[in-house]
Amino acid sequence: MKNDLFEKQISEKLDQFQVAPSRDLFNDIMKARTPQVKKAFWSTWRVLSALLITATVSFNVYKLLPTQNDEIAFSEKSIVSDKENQESAQESKVSNSTSEQGVKNEMLGAIPKKQNRKSVNATFKSSPNEIAKGDIVENNNANTLFNGNVFESYFNANSKNRPTIDYEKHDGNSHLYAFVTESEKDIDKVMVNHMKNKLFVPFVNHFPKLSLIKVEQQKIESVNRMTKKPIYIDLFQLNSFSKPVISNSQFQLQNMGALATNSASFGWGVNVELPLKGRWNVFSGVHSFNLNNQYKGQIKYSENEEKITKTTRFINDPIKGVITVESFDTSLVSVSKSKNIELQNSYKLIQIPLGMSYNFGYKSFEFSLNASAMLNWSREQSFQSINWQNDQVNKTESSNILFGLGVNAGIKVYYPLSNHFKVFVMPGIQSYSMNGVKSSYSHNESLLAKQLQVGIRYSVF
Amino acid sequence: MWYKIQYKMNIEDLIQGCIKEDRVCQRELYKLFAGKMMVVCLRYAKDKMEAEDILQEGFIKIYDNISKFRMQGSFEGWIRRIMVNTAINKIRAGKRHFEELDDRMMKVSNSQDVLDNFSAKDILNLISEMPAGYKYVFNMFAIEGFSHKEIADSLGIEEASSRSQYAKAKKYLQQKLIELQKVKL
CATH class of the missing domain: 1.10.1740.10 (RNA polymerase sigma factor, region 2, helix turn helix motif)
Structure with a gap:
């Protein structure tokens, strides 16, 4: 029995007895507990990290994946089989212009209802910010359309492969072009191309997923089935700062020390540019400006002048006293003279360039390296020359047609403005000659002109 | 200060x-x-x-x-x-073997008086040196105050075994105390 005296005595003795454990035992206990604290600590961080990762992934998925109000969809009622959608399909037979207008309206910011998506040819649902940030090319078939450089795809204007543009969206520096294809087979060619000009950014990782739904054949036929290439029309003001070089060494002005000076010419130009292959475009156009070549200098010449020499003599007369006698001699002497001259030769010049450009982008800007051959055609010109008989400047006008060849090179910098418009500047140089000898002029002129084009580009598809 | x-x-x-x-x-x-x-x-x-x-x-x-x-x-x-x-x-x-010991050898006299001559340390040493089968039951019953049922449940033995083991443990301890006292004397 526990209540026995024996057990009681033992229990009492042991109850009051203590044995000190090792000195470091408490520290060992604390150390042993530390992993649990750390575990809790790391568990907390794991949870936080997981939450952070989840939030990040969710955010990116939200940003990348199309949602109800944030997606670009080619949707056709006619491809949906239920009754409601068949009714919508009837609605979808509205004219292209109406549909496109609707699309454009939506692109301008109207957020369509989900039902409306089905009734339009191609519904655009994307917040401007989304598009501005997105750089995507992708389709719902999970085909990787742009394994390579998306710019290559964009600029590859092969007429057979380039799909029809269904609509486009431009938002700030973002440009979204949506294309449709004619058949399911061509779905790989369906291209929703976003150009943000991030040449060095791997695009595939940035593009939001877009829903591309097969469009029925009939509908596609109602869309302009022409395979379209983008056409760029550049309208610009042309400033040329040229310094002519006289090609005729016998030219009197050179002999007389007159120097050609920089002279400014102003005009305008129109270029039409077409994608050729890859990033290469070909362009041609018409430039018209008045070319003014100015020469300034000081002409030195000699002239005979009559010189009168006065001689005074004194005669000592005993009666009259001193008599003064003056005599005058007239003679011709040669005198050196100088004269400032300012001559100007003018051409009403028309230039026809034929060249190529290499296009690339960086950040918000687009660039193109331009090089072209120039056919110069002048239909009116005027020349100023010195009549050495009377040292007068004579002006000669001619309507002879002059031709000349030249080259032009420059780098064009574009900045997108809006839907179809971009502004650009192109500093460049031109070298060409004008064969004035074939006109009523006595010499040919060659020019090395610095040129600055400032203009606007309109993109036509 | x-x-x-x-x-x-x-x-x-x-x-x-x-x-x-x-x-x-x-x-x-x-x-x-x-x-x-x-x-x-x-x-x-x-x-x-x-x-x-x-x-x-x-x-x-x-x-x-x-x-x-x-x-x-x-x-x-x-x-x-x-x-x-x-x-x-x-x-x-540790799956320590719980051995049931035979108490035929134990001849225990009156040990209650003997306890007074031993310190707690001596008693503790004696308890510690007890065979495991005795030690656990004795500790749990005599000192911690567990019931035999609780001891049986805790140690995974029969309640009767707990009782018998405790009795044997007690006799064992008393015998040891007597032996130790003889040595001291």
């Missing part, structure tokens, strides 16, 4: 401090109970090293679960219970 200022916390303060993982309170709690609990552990362990292992493990459980103490009943009893359970778990984990 320098004064040593000592603030004595009561048990509740210590418990609250330990709940808040206050290292000072944890150390004070350890100081307060480690000596007594070491005795408990020594009674079950085969040696001091094992006793310290049990003590360490027991205190870890105490610190981890101190928030579960409801402030009702004896806190020392709660701690002691944890230590005993830890020791028993250690026994189970």
